[in-house]
Amino acid sequence: MRVEQVYQEREQILPGFWQGVISGLPIAMGYIPLAISFGVLAVQAGIPMGASVLMSVMVYAGASQFMVINMILLGSLGAEIVVATFVLNFRHFIMSMSFLSKFSKLGNPWRIGLCLGLTDESFTMGCLTFDKPKAIGVERYLAGLMITAYSAWVGGTFIGGLLAFVIPPEIGMSMSIALYAMFIGLLVPAVKACWTTGVIALAAAIFSTALSYLVSAGWAIVLAAIFASFLGVFFDQGDQ
Amino acid sequence: MSLYLVILLMALVTITPRLAPVLIMDRVFLPSWTRKWLNSIPYAVLGALIFPGVLRIQEGNPGVGLLGALVAGVCAYLRLPMALVIGSSIVIVMMMRFTL
Numbered sequence: 001m002r003v004e005q006v007y008q009e010r011e012q013i014l015p016g017f018w019q020g021v022i023s024g025l026p027i028a029m030g031y032i033p034l035a036i037s038f039g040v041l042a043v044q045a046g047i048p049m050g051a052s053v054l055m056s057v058m059v060y061a062g063a064s065q066f067m068v069i070n071m072i073l074l075g076s077l078g079a080e081i082v083v084a085t086f087v088l089n090f091r092h093f094i095m096s097m098s099f100l101s102k103f104s105k106l107g108n109p110w111r112i113g114l115c116l117g118l119t120d121e122s123f124t125m126g127c128l129t130f131d132k133p134k135a136i137g138v139e140r141y142l143a144g145l146m147i148t149a150y151s152a153w154v155g156g157t158f159i160g161g162l163l164a165f166v167i168p169p170e171i172g173m174s175m176s177i178a179l180y181a182m183f184i185g186l187l188v189p190a191v192k193a194c195w196t197t198g199v200i201a202l203a204a205a206i207f208s209t210a211l212s213y214l215v216s217a218g219w220a221i222v223l224a225a226i227f228a229s230f231l232g233v234f235f236d237q238g239d240q
Numbered sequence: 241m242s243l244y245l246v247i248l249l250m251a252l253v254t255i256t257p258r259l260a261p262v263l264i265m266d267r268v269f270l271p272s273w274t275r276k277w278l279n280s281i282p283y284a285v286l287g288a289l290i291f292p293g294v295l296r297i298q299e300g301n302p303g304v305g306l307l308g309a310l311v312a313g314v315c316a317y318l319r320l321p322m323a324l325v326i327g328s329s330i331v332i333v334m335m336m337r338f339t340l
Contacts, residue, residue: 029323030321030322030323033322033323033326033327034322034326037326047243048243051243051244051247054244054247055247055250058247058248058250058251059247059250059251059254060254061254063285063286063289064250064254067289068246068250070289070293074296077241077243077246078241078246079241081246081250082246082249082250082253085249085250085253085254086253086254086257087281087285088281088282088285089253089254089257090257090278090281091257091278091279091281091282092254092257092258093257093258093260093261093278094275094278094279096257096258096259096260096261096262097261097270099261100261100262108262111262112259112262115258115259115261115262116255116258116259118258120282170337170338171334173298173337174330174333174334174337175330176297177294177297177305177308177309177312177329177330177332177333178326178329178330180289180290180293180294180297180305180308180309180312180329181308181309181312181325181326181329181330182322182325182326183286183289183290184290184309184312184313184316184325185312185315185316185322185325185326186282186286187283187286187287187290187316188313188316188317189316189319190283192317197280197283200280200283200284200287201283201284201286201287201290202287203284203287204283204284204285204286204287204288205287205288205290205291205292207288208287208288208289208291208292209291209292212292217293220288221285221288221289221293224284224287224288225281225284225285225287225288226281226284227284228280228284228287228288229277229278229280229281229283229284229285230277230280231280231284232276232277232279232280232281232283232284233273233276233277233280235276235280
């Protein structure tokens with residue numbers, strides 16, 4: 001009787017979770033090359049391997065982690081990194097709000113766990129597919145999705161950190177374009193979807209160029225982003 | 241600041257916005273202009289990060305970064321997967337570094 005009960009319970013747990021893992025695989029496929037690039041660049045920029053992996057474990061926000069390498073290479077290791085990270089990642093606040101409004105029935109432990117795993121990609125994928133597994137436990141589905149993405153990010157960083165010792169620095173240096181390629185890869189589809197996004201990004205680029213003559217590169221990025229993002233208030237962004 | 245302190249603070253300022261809505265969700269309502277502002281921040285940050293930083297890919301030769309960015313832009317415009325966008329720009333930059 002008991003065994004049967006356990007078995008039944010397990011059957012209820014597994015399908016939702018594993019469906020989430022399957023939905024998370026496309027995200028993982030995107031994360032792994034990025035995380036490897038991050039690991040290689042971080043270690044070759046002089047960040048110890050342990051610290052690079054720790055950053056992926058604790059911060060888990062791709063663009064801001066690349067930004068740190070960038071800022072360290074530009075010679076800053078201070079408050080501007082933390083402020084820039086805050087500004088860059090504050091968008092998770094909006095995602096988290098919109099995410100929670102869909103899952104208001106979950107208890108706090110689930111809500112905390114799922115919100116910790118929020119990234120641009122897991123949020124998008126979770127919102128696109130969350131209708132599907134309603135019958136089998138949406139929270140387990142989302143947990144599977146997020147754990148898959150998170151493991152890919154942390155594992156990829158570790159692999160990249162190891163590769164950093166094998167890959168010649170000359171090639172490693174070329175990988176620093178990976179960061180910008182990723183930024184461009186994120187920005188271009190958004191501009192195609194809505195041209196005002198391009199105006200905001202262009203304004204930010206102009207501001208950050210101008211400000212880089214006045215303040216350090218890190219602060220120039222923070223201030224330019226804050227100024228330029230206010231332009232968004234005057235544009236009609238449709239239904240976001 | 242020590243590197244580990246920076247990582248700790250980065251984690252703190254990243255996790256707080258992710259978790260804050262769990263605690264305050266029922267009590268706050270954001271006016272629509274703040275939503276527009278917050279939605280715009282990622283794109284503004286991207287713009288500020290890309291330029292002028294991309295010019296410094298190779299010291300004294302801004303063309304290397306510009307060409308890499310252009311290749312990435314074309315690939316992204318053609319909706320190629322992110323791994324290809326990144327891969328092709330790395331290859332171009334590598335080729336320029338070795339030939340110039």
